[in-house]
Amino acid sequence: MIIDLPSTSSSDVAKRMVDLRERHGAVTLGRVLTLVLVIDEEHAENAIASANHASHEHPCRIIAVIKGTSRGSTRLDAQIRVGGDAGASEVIVLRTFGPLTAHPVSVVVPLLLPDAPIVVWWPAEAPEVPAEDPVGTLAQRRITDAAACKRPSAALKDRMATYRPGDTDLAWTRLTLWRALLAAALDQPPFEEVTGARVVGGPENPSADLLAGWLSLTLRCPVTRTKASGVDGMLSVRLERPSGPIVIERPDDDVAILSTPGRVDRKVALPRRSPADCLAEELRRLDPDDVYGEVLASGLELQRETGKTTRTKVKR
Incomplete structure (x- = not known):
């Protein structure tokens, strides 16, 4: 099931999630963690599909934050995917526009599962210091992928210079x-x-x-x-x-x-x-x-x- 919520807010999305759980039996309590994806539109669907696949082993709430154009007025478009469209997880896709693109943490925090670990994944380009990124500071684990960056060698050097406990990179996992x-x-x-x-x-x-x-x-x-x-x-x-x-x-x-x-x-x-x-x-x-x-x-x-x-x- 896919539910589109154009021009909405994080609080409205959270209310709709509660409503889905009460009316349709979507189970949130069995989720073991919150997985936050910070991604651009080009790589979004492939990243969400990978997260859905991983959710069969680790049932989780997936929050995909997609940065739109920073021009124009502030707007948040959301989409909720549950059931067969979300693997063993529940997926919340958040598209930010205008000044909101610079503050993704403000739309993520209201949707985090209470008392559950948080993992942040940047499937493509990542912040220079993931542990100091506003979204990254929320997480116990921060996952990057140097191989998916435009300049992989430069990205690996950044990982060397900015490593903090809890950081990892899929270039290492592939080994x-x-x-x-x-x-x-x-x-x-x-x-x-x-x-x-x-x-x-x-x-x-x-x-x-x-x-x-x-x-x-x-x-x-x-x-x-x-x-x-x-x-x-x-x-x-x-x-x-x-x-x-x-x-x-x-x-x-x-x-x-x-x-x-x-x-x-x-x-x-x-x-x-x-x-x-x-x-x-x-x-x-x-x-x-x-x-x-x-x-x-x-x-x-x-x-x-x-x-x-x-x-x-x-x-x-």
């Missing part, structure tokens, strides 16, 4: 399967020291940068970050050991090849993760991601100091 596979490969004999590593990914791929920083921090060895033109995601990781290298190479978006000395090459599932999958993972925890914070604080700089950055061209 979960890679990190798990690397850890599993190193957990097999022979148990040897890694003497060097190489991470190959797209030139503007912040996940590859973060993985190189994580390996530098974890293995304490020189890590080369190779920027490969012709690709936009992660391509391969190579860990050097005395008995021979461990290599994970993903020639396509779904299956990787794991090569280890003395063993037959194996194909392993390593799909590119969707924003919905990454968001669902991040909503599983409300405590700070300390490892991500350490990679931002020390790992990226350690990789630059002890390793190197190279460039190559990949043909497919």
